[in-house]
Structure formats: C-alpha cells, structure tokens
Amino acid sequence: MQVFTGSKYKDRVYKFYDVVKGAKTCLVVPHNNPDPDAISSALGIAYLFERKFGGKATIGYRGIVGRAENKAMVEELGIKLEPFYRLNQEDFDCLVLVDTQFKAHNHPLTVMPDVVIDHHAIIAEENDVPLADYRPEYGACATIVTEYLIVYGVELPAQVATALFYGIKTDTRDLSRKSTDSDVEAYKFLFPLIDRGKLARIEYPKLPLEYFRSFYHALGETWLYESVAISTIGTLYRPDLVAEVAEYLLRIEGIKWSIAIGFYRGDLYISLRTDTSEEADASDVVRDVINSKGTAGGHNVMAGGYIPDVPLEMRESLVQSMVESIIKRLLKDPQNVTPVRLIPAKIS
Ligand SMILES: [Mn+2]
Structure with missing residues (x-):
C-alpha cells in the first residue's frame, strides 16, 4: 500500500515556516464573496498558524457569503470570519492570500502579501511575494492547505477537516471535475476525520424564497x-x-x-x-x-x-x-x- 506522505511540494510547504516565523499575528484573506474552497483554505491556514506557530490568526474577507450551503458551512462549523473593512491590514505581522492571486484583484489587500496559495491559472509570476505556492493543476486550494497541515503534522479537529473536505468536494464536484491524485489523496485523508452529520446539514440546507x-x-x-x-x-x-x-x-x-x-x-x-x-x-x-x-x-x-x-x-x-x-x-x-x-x- 502506498503511504500518503503529504506533498510533492514539500520545499514550498517548509518555506511557509521561514516566511511566517516570528509573526505573532496573521491575517488570512480568501477571494471576495468566498466559496467553500476559499473559506476552508483560509480556515486551514489560520488553524495551522495558531496550532503550529502559536500566533493569533484572523480571517478577513470582502463581499458576502451568499449561497445557503456556504452560510450553513460557516454556521455549522462555527467559522469566524471578519469583514475586511473592520480590520487594518497594517496591524498584522503577516498576510496570507488564499484561493486567488494578488494580481487577480478579487480580494481586498492593497499591499503585497507574504504568502499566496492558489490553484487558479497563473496570472503573473509574483517574484515579490516571499512564498507564492501556485499549483494550477490542483482541483482545489483546500487540497494544497490539507498538505500543509499533513506535512506540519497538525492534528485536525472535525471542524477543520469537514471544511476542507467540503472545499475539495465542491471545487472538484466530487472529484469528477479537474482533479489530481493529490486531490483524491487529500479527500481520502480527510474523510475519516469529518463530521458527517454536519456535512449533511451543510449540503442540504433550507433555501430562502x-x-x-x-x-x-x-x-x-x-x-x-x-x-x-x-x-x-x-x-x-x-x-x-x-x-x-x-x-x-x-x-x-x-x-x-x-x-x-x-x-x-x-x-x-x-x-x-x-x-x-x-x-x-x-x-x-x-x-x-x-x-x-x-x-x-x-x-x-x-x-x-x-x-x-x-x-x-x-x-x-x-x-x-x-x-x-x-x-x-x-x-x-x-x-x-x-x-x-x-x-x-x-x-x-
Ligand atoms: Mn478554488
């Protein structure tokens, strides 16, 4: 049996430590009007920062979480999201952008982040970003973040696992759409850790008129x-x-x-x-x-x-x-x- 060791991009994952070490506060920003992949990626990085590096992480977003399933995800899993306008990006020791790129302009940051983690087509090589982990072949950004958590050996609570699992599930339409072996591995890794009752309530919420x-x-x-x-x-x-x-x-x-x-x-x-x-x-x-x-x-x-x-x-x-x-x-x-x-x- 093959053992899933976490990531074929270990160098980038380890570099995350070099970039964020010493930081006490971290602002993690998903793309505007964040979807489950963006929300769960932000949650995973925030969790990693707090558990592994002992700092305080905040998720700041712009726009709205609109879709009933996405609202249910935030509520069921108790994910804390702060409206970006209430925050000041300069107050944080490090900035992490997830599920988009700085030049995509669909995020509220006006200064270059320290870390960008994304799986969309590469818009431009961003040499001024200390860590730009772009994997356009991946089906979900949540897969990349899951690999970070595995490589750093962080134990995953059901909240984080369920969020990341749902992120991969929706962005890859249950692995039926553009996905790699890495997405499949992350999906299998997360599955035993999720809260299936909560996942069911997230996937089939009541819908507004x-x-x-x-x-x-x-x-x-x-x-x-x-x-x-x-x-x-x-x-x-x-x-x-x-x-x-x-x-x-x-x-x-x-x-x-x-x-x-x-x-x-x-x-x-x-x-x-x-x-x-x-x-x-x-x-x-x-x-x-x-x-x-x-x-x-x-x-x-x-x-x-x-x-x-x-x-x-x-x-x-x-x-x-x-x-x-x-x-x-x-x-x-x-x-x-x-x-x-x-x-x-x-x-x-
Ligand atoms: Mn995505």
Missing part, C-alpha cells in the same frame, strides 16, 4: 444557442448566484457551455462552465469578454469575472455585447444560429 424566485427568473431568461446556454439574470439577490445557475444549466442535454450574467449592487458578475474537452478554455473566454473593464479568472472548465460599477443605462447593451462575443467565440457559424428560449412562452 428568493432562491426559487431567482431560479425561476433565471431559467425564464435562458437562451440556447446550439450547444451554448446563456442566462441573463438581471438583478441578483446575491453575487454568487451566477455560479450556481451556470453550474445548473450545464446539465441540460446537448449543452457544452453554460454562462450566467447578472448584476449585484451595480457590479456585473459572469460565470461560465464547460464540460467540453475541446481546445477552448473557460478562463480565456471570460478574460476576453471582460478584457480591461474588470477582472476575470478561473480554470479551463470553470471561470468567473466581474466588472465594477456599471451605470444603469449601460447594463443592457453591455450584456448584449458580451453575449454576442461569447457566441462568436464558441460557435463555428454564429450567423446561422437562431437562439431558442429554454422555457417557451407557452408550454404545450
């Missing part, structure tokens, strides 16, 4: 362009709804690409998913349609983007032009494609 109303609306505004489904949702009651809608639309028979676009407090959010094995890359597509207007990032099968402060009168035309450029990019013969509503006005 807005959820059903928004989904009804999103499906009504979904158009099928051959193998591409696009939902232009309009106003979102929470920003991460686009990800959930895009994820759902990908399950339509014959659909290879799914896109959801909407606005939350004046900012545009777009999410894209694909299960095609063709050349096209989800993060490239989103980056192209967002270009210099905002920020974009992701992986080859899932990606997201954001444009801040879109004036009311420009929203419709912006969405229209984004839809057009996506269609042009993804279909071979876009001129000859007639879009069809997913839900016809009259269902016979």
Whole structure:
C-alpha cells in the first residue's frame, strides 16, 4: 500500500515556516464573496498558524457569503470570519492570500502579501511575494492547505477537516471535475476525520424564497444557442448566484457551455462552465469578454469575472455585447444560429 506522505511540494510547504516565523499575528484573506474552497483554505491556514506557530490568526474577507450551503458551512462549523473593512491590514505581522492571486484583484489587500496559495491559472509570476505556492493543476486550494497541515503534522479537529473536505468536494464536484491524485489523496485523508452529520446539514440546507424566485427568473431568461446556454439574470439577490445557475444549466442535454450574467449592487458578475474537452478554455473566454473593464479568472472548465460599477443605462447593451462575443467565440457559424428560449412562452 502506498503511504500518503503529504506533498510533492514539500520545499514550498517548509518555506511557509521561514516566511511566517516570528509573526505573532496573521491575517488570512480568501477571494471576495468566498466559496467553500476559499473559506476552508483560509480556515486551514489560520488553524495551522495558531496550532503550529502559536500566533493569533484572523480571517478577513470582502463581499458576502451568499449561497445557503456556504452560510450553513460557516454556521455549522462555527467559522469566524471578519469583514475586511473592520480590520487594518497594517496591524498584522503577516498576510496570507488564499484561493486567488494578488494580481487577480478579487480580494481586498492593497499591499503585497507574504504568502499566496492558489490553484487558479497563473496570472503573473509574483517574484515579490516571499512564498507564492501556485499549483494550477490542483482541483482545489483546500487540497494544497490539507498538505500543509499533513506535512506540519497538525492534528485536525472535525471542524477543520469537514471544511476542507467540503472545499475539495465542491471545487472538484466530487472529484469528477479537474482533479489530481493529490486531490483524491487529500479527500481520502480527510474523510475519516469529518463530521458527517454536519456535512449533511451543510449540503442540504433550507433555501430562502428568493432562491426559487431567482431560479425561476433565471431559467425564464435562458437562451440556447446550439450547444451554448446563456442566462441573463438581471438583478441578483446575491453575487454568487451566477455560479450556481451556470453550474445548473450545464446539465441540460446537448449543452457544452453554460454562462450566467447578472448584476449585484451595480457590479456585473459572469460565470461560465464547460464540460467540453475541446481546445477552448473557460478562463480565456471570460478574460476576453471582460478584457480591461474588470477582472476575470478561473480554470479551463470553470471561470468567473466581474466588472465594477456599471451605470444603469449601460447594463443592457453591455450584456448584449458580451453575449454576442461569447457566441462568436464558441460557435463555428454564429450567423446561422437562431437562439431558442429554454422555457417557451407557452408550454404545450
Ligand atoms: Mn478554488
């Protein structure tokens, strides 16, 4: 039997000690509107810092934890998250950014962190970050953090194990989407340590009325362009709804690409998913349609983007032009494609 020794990136993991040693306080920051992978990665690093290095760690985030499952995760596991605006980044001896990169700009830090741990496509080599542990081949950032905890020999309470397990589970869609042997190993390592009762309550929470109303609306505004489904949702009651809608639309028979676009407090959010094995890359597509207007990032099968402060009168035309450029990019013969509503006005 093969024994899982923790990580093939041990040098980077050990370097973490060199970078944070002597620090008494640490601020761990996930990407904005953090998802389970980002939240659990932050929790794992905060736990490591406190248990192994004896300091005090704080998790500071910007945006909202919107999805009912993610809220349930924070509540069930008692994860302490501080709104970033209540903190001062200069008050901390060290800064750690997780599940994103400094140049991705989807986080609140304005000074270069000491450590960046991420699994998204590398935006730029960040030589001025003392430890930049980028593993774009990994399915989840929580896998990288699990390896840190294993290598440093920290015993994991059910809270941390359950969070990391759920982080890996959601980012890799139960290991069915882009994942490596390392993700599988971390998943297996964590499984015996989790609280299964809590995990069940996290995965199947009660959902607010807005959820059903928004989904009804999103499906009504979904158009099928051959193998591409696009939902232009309009106003979102929470920003991460686009990800959930895009994820759902990908399950339509014959659909290879799914896109959801909407606005939350004046900012545009777009999410894209694909299960095609063709050349096209989800993060490239989103980056192209967002270009210099905002920020974009992701992986080859899932990606997201954001444009801040879109004036009311420009929203419709912006969405229209984004839809057009996506269609042009993804279909071979876009001129000859007639879009069809997913839900016809009259269902016979
Ligand atoms: Mn992630």
